[in-house]
Amino acid sequence: MNLSYIPHVIQEGELVVQLTEEDVEEENGVWAQVFLHNDGYFVVRFSSSDENKEVIFKVPYSLFNMPVIIKSWVPNFNFKEEFLRTIPLWVKLPN
Structure with a gap:
C-alpha cells in the first residue's frame, strides 16, 4: 500500500479533513461486509471459506480490552437462543 500526505485545511478556524x-x-466496500444485529452481534461476511478460517483460527481478539468471541455462522443459528456455556480463556504467563 502506498501512503501519501494530504495537507489539512483550516476553514473558519476549524480543522477540516x-x-x-x-x-x-473504497471504505464503503470494506464495511459493506459487516452487519450489526439488533441484539448487539456483528455479522461479518467473508469472500471465501479460506478467509473465514484464517480469521476464526487466529490468535484471540479483543476490542477495548474485552475479549471478542468469534463463531462460524450456521443456517439454523438463532441469536436469541445462542448462549455460551464455555468461553475460551487465554492466559499469558511471564517467562
Missing part, C-alpha cells in the same frame, strides 16, 4: 469520493467508496 478532506475526503475524496473515491476514499468514501
